[in-house]
Amino acid sequence: MADLLLTEEEQMLQKMVRDFADRELAPRARETDEKQEFSWENWRGMANLGLMGIGIDAKYGGSGSGGYRQVSIVAEEIARGDAGASVSMLAHLSLGTNTIYRFGNEEQKQRLLPSLASGKGIAAWALTEPGSGSDAAALQTTATERDGTYFLNGSKMFITNAAVAESIVVFATMDRSLGYKGISAFVVARDSPGLQINPLHGKMGMRSSTTDEVVFQDTPVPSNNLLGEQGRGFNYAMEILDSSRIIVAAQCVGIGQSALEAAMRYAQQRETFGKPIAQHQGIQFMLADMATQIYAARVATMHAATLKDNGLPFVEEASMAKLLASEMCVEVSSKAIQVHGGIGYFQEAGVERIFRDARVTTIYEGTSEVQRLLIARQLLAHYPA
Ligand SMILES: Cc1cc2nc3c(=O)[nH]c(=O)nc-3n(C[C@H](O)[C@H](O)[C@H](O)COP(=O)(O)OP(=O)(O)OC[C@H]3O[C@@H](n4cnc5c(N)ncnc54)[C@H](O)[C@@H]3O)c2cc1C
Structure with a gap:
C-alpha cells in the first residue's frame, strides 16, 4: 500500500x-x-x-x-x-x-x-512521586544547597529504566513555598551515595521494561549537574512532556497495529459455521473498526509530529493524538481478544499480552483525564466567551 x-x-x-x-x-x-x-x-x-x-x-x-x-x-x-x-x-x-x-x-x-x-x-526521568503524579507540581523531594553541592531527600515512584540507568534526570524542590517555581532539574548518577533503587514487581504489562522506586537520602549532586536555571525545572518537565506525548501516541499506534495483525491472521484461519470467521460480517465490522481507529491515530500522531518538527504550535494536537491513540490501543487490543474468542484469553495467542501492554498508555505521561483538561484549556482559549 x-x-x-x-x-x-x-x-x-x-x-x-x-x-x-x-x-x-x-x-x-x-x-x-x-x-x-x-x-x-x-x-x-x-x-x-x-x-x-x-x-x-x-x-x-x-x-x-x-x-x-x-x-x-x-x-x-x-x-x-x-x-x-x-x-x-x-x-x-x-x-x-x-x-x-x-x-x-x-x-x-x-x-x-x-x-x-x-x-x-x-537515561531515566524521575518526576512522579508516591504522593504526586498528575499533580506534579506538588512533588515533595527536596534539594538543599550546602557548600556548592545539592543534597536530595525524598523518593520517586514508577520510574522507567532507573534500575539500569547511568543518568537519572530528577525534579526536586528547593523551596516548597514557591510551588512549581521552586522546582529545579538535576542529573543524578545512578551510583551516587545515598541513592537506593527498588525495582517494583507485579506490573500488569510492559514487563520487558523496568519500573522502579528511587529513594534519596542526602544524595549529593555536584553543582555542575543542575540543569538549566534554578526554579525552572517544572517548566522544563512540562515542555518535555508536551512533545514526548507525540512519541507515546506513536507507541500506541504500534501496539494497535500488532493487535490488528494478530486478529487478521487468526480470523482467516479459524473456521465456524463452515467458513473462516473473517467471512462473518460481525467479525469484518470489528476488523474494519480496528483498522479505521489505527489509521486515525496514526494520521493524528504524524500531524502533531510534523507541526512540532516545523516549529509550529503543536501542544493541543499532541494531547489529542495521545488521547486518541492510547484509548484506541486499549480498545483495539480488547477487540483483538474478542476476535480470538476463548483462546484470546490465554497467553498462547499473544493478544492478552498486547492488551496488558496497552492498558498503561491511558495512564502514563498524562492520564486521559489530564489530556482532556489540557485540550479543554486550549479550546477555552480559542473560543472565549
Ligand atoms: C509503567 C509505568 C511507567 C512510568 N514511568 C514513569 C517515568 O519514567 N517517570 C515518571 O516520572 N513517571 C512515570 N510513571 C508515572 C505516571 O506518569 C503516573 O502514574 C501518572 O502521571 C498518573 O499519576 P498517578 O499514578 O499519581 O495518578 P493520580 O494523579 O493520583 O490519578 C489518579 C486518577 O485520578 C485522575 N485525576 C487526577 N487529577 C485529576 C483531575 N484534576 N481531574 C480529573 N481526574 C483527575 C487521574 O486521571 C487518574 O484516573 C509511570 C507509570 C507507570 C504505570
Missing part, C-alpha cells in the same frame, strides 16, 4: 526498524513478558541500530538528523514488535536524554550525551 504520509527516507527507516522488530523483538516478546525483567538483548539490538541518539547532534554522538516524525516512526515499529522495549526507549530518548539535550549547558552535553546517544548508557 502506498504511504503518502512518509518520505522515501522515512520509509527506509521504517523498513529497517520493522525488519529488526520482526526478526528480534517479536519472537522474544512472550519470553521477555514472562521473565518480567529489563531485556538487555532488546536494548543492545536497538542501540546497535543507532536508535538511541535520533535527533541528537552528531557532535554529541547522536544521529545528527531526525525529528519527531522519525522518532514516531521508530516508536511505532518497536512497539509493534515489543511494547516494553518501546517504553525503555521512550523514557531514555524522549524524556531523559532529551531533557539534557534541550536544557543542559555545553559542558553537560559533552560530558553526558555521547554515552547516552550511543545507548551505552541509559
Whole structure:
C-alpha cells in the first residue's frame, strides 16, 4: 500500500526498524513478558541500530538528523514488535536524554550525551512521586544547597529504566513555598551515595521494561549537574512532556497495529459455521473498526509530529493524538481478544499480552483525564466567551 504520509527516507527507516522488530523483538516478546525483567538483548539490538541518539547532534554522538516524525516512526515499529522495549526507549530518548539535550549547558552535553546517544548508557526521568503524579507540581523531594553541592531527600515512584540507568534526570524542590517555581532539574548518577533503587514487581504489562522506586537520602549532586536555571525545572518537565506525548501516541499506534495483525491472521484461519470467521460480517465490522481507529491515530500522531518538527504550535494536537491513540490501543487490543474468542484469553495467542501492554498508555505521561483538561484549556482559549 502506498504511504503518502512518509518520505522515501522515512520509509527506509521504517523498513529497517520493522525488519529488526520482526526478526528480534517479536519472537522474544512472550519470553521477555514472562521473565518480567529489563531485556538487555532488546536494548543492545536497538542501540546497535543507532536508535538511541535520533535527533541528537552528531557532535554529541547522536544521529545528527531526525525529528519527531522519525522518532514516531521508530516508536511505532518497536512497539509493534515489543511494547516494553518501546517504553525503555521512550523514557531514555524522549524524556531523559532529551531533557539534557534541550536544557543542559555545553559542558553537560559533552560530558553526558555521547554515552547516552550511543545507548551505552541509559537515561531515566524521575518526576512522579508516591504522593504526586498528575499533580506534579506538588512533588515533595527536596534539594538543599550546602557548600556548592545539592543534597536530595525524598523518593520517586514508577520510574522507567532507573534500575539500569547511568543518568537519572530528577525534579526536586528547593523551596516548597514557591510551588512549581521552586522546582529545579538535576542529573543524578545512578551510583551516587545515598541513592537506593527498588525495582517494583507485579506490573500488569510492559514487563520487558523496568519500573522502579528511587529513594534519596542526602544524595549529593555536584553543582555542575543542575540543569538549566534554578526554579525552572517544572517548566522544563512540562515542555518535555508536551512533545514526548507525540512519541507515546506513536507507541500506541504500534501496539494497535500488532493487535490488528494478530486478529487478521487468526480470523482467516479459524473456521465456524463452515467458513473462516473473517467471512462473518460481525467479525469484518470489528476488523474494519480496528483498522479505521489505527489509521486515525496514526494520521493524528504524524500531524502533531510534523507541526512540532516545523516549529509550529503543536501542544493541543499532541494531547489529542495521545488521547486518541492510547484509548484506541486499549480498545483495539480488547477487540483483538474478542476476535480470538476463548483462546484470546490465554497467553498462547499473544493478544492478552498486547492488551496488558496497552492498558498503561491511558495512564502514563498524562492520564486521559489530564489530556482532556489540557485540550479543554486550549479550546477555552480559542473560543472565549
Ligand atoms: C509503567 C509505568 C511507567 C512510568 N514511568 C514513569 C517515568 O519514567 N517517570 C515518571 O516520572 N513517571 C512515570 N510513571 C508515572 C505516571 O506518569 C503516573 O502514574 C501518572 O502521571 C498518573 O499519576 P498517578 O499514578 O499519581 O495518578 P493520580 O494523579 O493520583 O490519578 C489518579 C486518577 O485520578 C485522575 N485525576 C487526577 N487529577 C485529576 C483531575 N484534576 N481531574 C480529573 N481526574 C483527575 C487521574 O486521571 C487518574 O484516573 C509511570 C507509570 C507507570 C504505570
